[in-house]
Amino acid sequence: MKVVKFGGSSLATGEQVAKVVSILNADTERRVIVTSAPGKRNPTDIKVTDLLIQYAQCAITHQETAPVVTQILARYQAISDYFDLPNEVMIALTNRLHNIATTTFADNAHLLATYKAQGELLNAILLAAILNQQGVPAKFVDPQTVGFLVGGAPDDATVLPMTYANLARWTLPDTRIVFPGFFGYNQTGDICTFARGGSDITGAILSRGLRADLYENFTDVDAIFTVDTHIVPHPAMITKMSYREMRELSYAGFSVFQDEAIIPAIQGQIPVNVKNTNNPTAPGTLIVPEQFLFNPANPITGIACSDRFSALYLHRYLLNKEVGFTLKLLEIFQKYNLSYEHIPSGIDDLTIIFDRSKLDATTIHSLCRDIRTTLHPDYLEWIDDYAIIMVVGEGIAHTIDTMGKIIDSLTQNNIAIHMINQGASRISIMIGTQRKDAPAAVRHIYDTFFVKSEV
Structure with missing residues (x-):
């Protein structure tokens, strides 16, 4: 059995939904379908989720809601018209959208979460109706009916352990299941949305809870690439990678998944296949537990970079001799409710790397x-001009000259290395540079391992 998640671009128009129907028809093992809200139809379009946020803000500030509701319903109406669905389907969607405006919420945070979740929920109802009309028996399932329970804040939900027990007890019907992504219910029956990863997280949770053989995540790219296509045009594709490679690369800027989105699948040891709705026969990228990997031909699987970091450099003679120095430093971080990303150190030096997006000038x-x-x-210096490059590959741990090649590729091209550190897992090498040097650094490392190796 496979759990299949379709992203917003895959469900944005009738033409795209028709491709989804074909994909489901091509494999009867695709039993559980997770929907996103309709995404952008073109670069200037507005996502349905953004329209729902506007709807919520109008409700909170007691402004006229009719114009934005009309826009939202028009998106679903266009898809319904493409398949010539009976009017009853759109009447049901319209009633649901209007009914939330008459609901009483504990606070504005719960109101906003409920409004945002309607994008996925309405799309799941619509897709189930389309599948049935196309001769594919399907059933819409509300997360509440199967005990898909979450905790946390209304806009920062976390799955509760009992959800997996509830899913394990659930007997799947013979029909296809269409399940809305992005949200669950807390134990008092309120809707809460996931902060990051949205429907990806829902798909990963269902894959683990239902013990799926495979979690297919359909998006709008043929595969995950070895490097950002904005930095290196037409880079090599990754055909297979490990969970921990994916986590390392996502953390440093890979955009296919949020780095936390597939953790439930990782915990359940469920392989994940990233595929393209617009080219479904392409093999895509298979993300698997480490033990399922074959010996990689290249020690490097991918290279990512991000300039969202800042660094605090601290120098003090005989720092390594002072007991409790690091403890005092961490207590200061705790005072400001700060977490750090990395602390590379020397005998007299520490560099503490932070996610700059979590800090403001006053706190710094x-x-x-x-x-x-x-x-x-x-000596103490705050450094905003900081970028981190992650070179990741299961093969790094089994090759001797990888580090040397990386350093040579940068120094021979006059790129200064501010920090270099190999993780304890030995599958990733972290490099700190100035922001302006990061794209060139990525290109030179890519050329060394993926272009020169082909010559």
Whole structure:
């Protein structure tokens, strides 16, 4: 049995939904279908989720909602018209969309979560109706009916362990199941949405809970590429990679998945296949547990970079001799509710790397002041001009010269390395550079391992 998730671009128009129907017809093992909300039809279009946020804001501020509701319903109406569905389908969707405006919510956060979730929910109802009309027996399933339970904040849900027990007890019907992504219900019956990864997370949870043989994630690319196509045009595709390679690369900027989105599938040891709705016969990228990998031909699987980081450099003589120094530093971080990303160190030096998006100028100023006052460093510098490059591959642990080749590829092209660190897993090498150097660094590393190796 396969769980299949379709992204917003795959469900944006009638023509795209027709491709989805063909994909499901091509494989009867595709039993559980997870929907996203309709995405953009063109670069200037508005996602249905963004329209629903507008609808929620109008409701909160007591403004006229009719114009935005009309826009939302028009998106579903166009798909319904493409398949010539009976009017009853759109009447049901319209009633659901209007009914939430008469619902009482505990607060605006719960209101917003419920409104946002309607994009996936209405699309699941619509897709089930389309499949039945096309001769593919299908049933819409609301997450609440199978005990798909979450905790956490209304806009930052986390799956509860009992969800997996509930899913394990659920007997799948003979029909296809159409399940809305992006949200679940808390134990008081309120809708809560996932903060990141949306429908990807739902698909991963269902794959684990239902013990699927495969989780297929359909998007709009043929595969995951070895490097960002904005940096290297037409890079090599990744045919197979491990879960932990995916996590390392997602963390550093790969955009196919949020780095946390497939954790439930990882926990359940379910292989994940990234495929293209517009080219479904392409093999895509298979993401598997490490033990399922064959010996890779190339030690490097992928290269990613991100400039969202900043660094705090701290120097103090005999730092390595001082007991409790790092503890005091961590206590300061705790005071500001900060987590750090990495701490490469020397005998007299520490560099603490932060996700810059989680910090503002006031916090940075106060943080540096407290460190100076408490720890009395000889030198302290905040560095905003910082990028991190991640070179990732299961084969790195089994080759001797990978690090040397990476360093040579950068130094021979006059790119200064501010930091270099190999993770404990030995499958990733982290490099710190100036932001302006990061794209060139990625290109030179790519050329070394993927272009020169082909010559």
